[in-house]
Amino acid sequence: MALSYKARRRWSLIILVIGLPLYIIIAVNVVALFDRPSILVELLIYTLLGVAWAIPLRAVFKGVGKADPDAPDQD
Numbered sequence: 001m002a003l004s005y006k007a008r009r010r011w012s013l014i015i016l017v018i019g020l021p022l023y024i025i026i027a028v029n030v031v032a033l034f035d036r037p038s039i040l041v042e043l044l045i046y047t048l049l050g051v052a053w054a055i056p057l058r059a060v061f062k063g064v065g066k067a068d069p070d071a072p073d074q075d
Contacts, residue, residue, distance in 0.1 A: 003059075003060070004070070005063070005064075005068050005069060005070055006068075008060050008061075008062075008063070008064055009064050011060050012060050012061050012064050015057060015060065020053065023053050027046070027049045031045060031046070031049075
């Protein structure tokens, strides 16, 4: 079942306002459990974690910035 445009907008807002800060806190705490690696390895880890959250959620964010396709034309 595909999400409607309004549902995708709502879920994307919830994900960005609540989910992403929680993900950042969890990612930083998990990386802090281990000995601190070199700066390049640490940069690589955070870069991969920064992209990894968006891959499974790309369907939610797809087309959210565009006009509502179900809305009647304003003309």
